[in-house]
Amino acid sequence: MTEQLISTATPHQGLGVLLILSTLMAFASISTDLYLPALPHMAAALAASPGSVELSISGYLVGFSLGQLLWGPIGDRHGRRLPIAIGLVLFILGSAGCALATSAPTLIGWRVLQAVGACASVVLARAMVRDLYSGPAAARMLSTLMTVMAVAPLVGPSLGGLILRLGSWQAIFWVLVGVGLATLGALALLPETLPAELRSREPLAGAVHRYGELLRQRRFLAYAGAGGFFYAGMFAYIAGSPFAYIDYHHLSPQLYGVLFAVGIVGIMLTNQVNARLVECYGSDRLLRLGCGMAAGAGLILAAVAATDMGGLPALALALFLFIAATGFVVANSIAGALAGSPQQAGAVSALIGSIHYGSGILGSALVGLCADGTPWPMGWVIALCGLGSLCCARMLVAAGEAPAR
Template sequence: MLGILSLLMGFASISTDLYLPAMPAMGHALGTSSGMMEWTVSGYLIGFSLGQLLWGPVSDRHGRRPPVAVGLVLFVIGSAGCALAGSASAIIGWRVVQAVGASAGVVLSRAMVRDLFEGPRAAQMLSTLITVMAIAPLLGPVAGGEILALAGWRAIFWILVGVGLLTLFALPTLPETLPVERRSREPLGRALMGYGALLGDRRLLGYAGAGGFFYGGMFAYIAGTPFSYITYHHVPAQLYGLLFAAGIIGIMATNMINARLVVRFGSDRLLTYGTMGAAGAALVLALAARTDWGRLWGLAAPLFVFVSATGFIVANSIAGALNDFPERAGAVSALVGALQYGSGIVGSGLVGAFADGTPWPMGCVIALAGIGSLLCTRLLARTLAHH
């Protein structure tokens, strides 16, 4: 069960990280700019955010398994569309379809954890899942670079078709975690309106904002590093995969540390430490990106620290938000996810819009994201003091 849940959570990263090293080559083959290729990340995130908002209430009403199956079918169709696409705009369109499908597995695997566990135990389980799931982006860019060299960029999307079909066949082994008597009876329209009420909760906003701003920085990193490393600093595509993998190892390490410490220190305190570390690293990065101080390592070192903060920020912010609304786990998981990836659209979109051939737009966006994440935990601290 842990294996399938990790795989479902990993769909978000595998469908992007596998083709990252191929982005400059895809742009060249399709005769389009780096800014346009960076928008294939933003297009994916639009589908991913909107998809989550739909799947959350649907699963609270109809159970977790049927929506996951529908999502996997959409993921397979979208991946095949990307493989056959003849232009960058067609890829952006198919990436939206692929993302709506992938989002079902991600949002519902989190809701399944909340169905089965609560409190620090839920944060601990999410940390474990994220650690296992981190294997996908760890191997993704390295594997993507190899597939690109052996078979070209279209083969990357055909492999995603295969992954989607395999997961679909494995799905019947996953139990349904939401029994009929615990399902929501309210109509879908009213459930979607319920997002407004959730957004009025200050604690929920604090948790969602801390994770959301951080994701904005993470996706600025995902959209910006292929061009900052490969094009600006002339790093070979295969070596890019290794630089990216270093960050994932940092994420896995901090998630394992978080799973160990969360029961003792509580998720709120670890969340605050994580955002402080991320904000500090982001400011150093912005300085290095502006002045070219330290060249490649001036970027890679603070980026490693920023990305590693994931282990203290993501699981704790999601668990904190889910904790207050156990009866609406699907909807809360969807809302938090949509806000996180919605920030990702802004982060990756800004890097694409201000692309000037240097790492500065990426460094600037990540610095703003790190500060925003820290300010949200301060809002949360004030709300906790009033409780």
């Protein structure tokens, strides 16, 4: 029944569902991308070091990765809409707390709460896709959703820079409060995709056992690892690029937002290419292509960051190539993991999301802890992450199993 929900809806209704799902999935990015241009200003206003303010990204990832482990099983047992609504309320409270923070540790604490709320939207939106689609269709739908939701990070840093120009860094978080309230209202238009008769009857404590079973599956680990290493590199970029561009290369926050937006355009393009090719070439093959692209771009970036060869243009080009690989890596790694356990979509989505964003903790934290005023820490972290992602993607072949489609 649910497989017909979007396909049989009117064009207007189908578009509405698509936009709401895209908005829910975009909470992972808008919660961070909007305030990236303000990081240097926040460090000065809170009398904190750049590294400690960068750790607000790591703190967000802690809440985001651990929170998913909770929301996934709850969504399998109680449906998708109610947990999303509760999560949005927590997101609103966390965003308001960030706006009122007077120190870096307080900011980090509120970011954790903000993340726990935001991740409910992301993990359960992915599960809703699996409720409605399977196989290549799921990978294609995820690519389409990621293309639509890329509007948020596309305009996020530029909008954040504009808000910063007109007001203060606190105003950015008040805008996020408004986004949370608007999404909570729009949730009333989103149909429930998990009927009561298909919901899990297993106690929530059983989720630990299910997670253990998944972690013993080599193919699941390959998909999760490929995406996890890539996310570590992406959050190394998110944590390090404001200081590499604004402090080291002396760009304005507004121009930084433009360069960030160019990378998002690359993601949108590769997502569309992936959506068109996945039926012909299979998600596993495209995943390996994306991981190879990320590894190559990471090595180039490390060389540029170490030598400053080519200056700002070379740095921006290498980062663009790495970021653009998102379109091949993320949707295919998630769809591959979900395909193995269709009856546990919430738990699988939660675990792979937790691994992805948990890896991002390491990437962003390494950049923050090793910050030396140059792009070098960001460069070597991204290079190692790209290589790790490629090694995990190759496990799909090394396991001796035929690639999934």
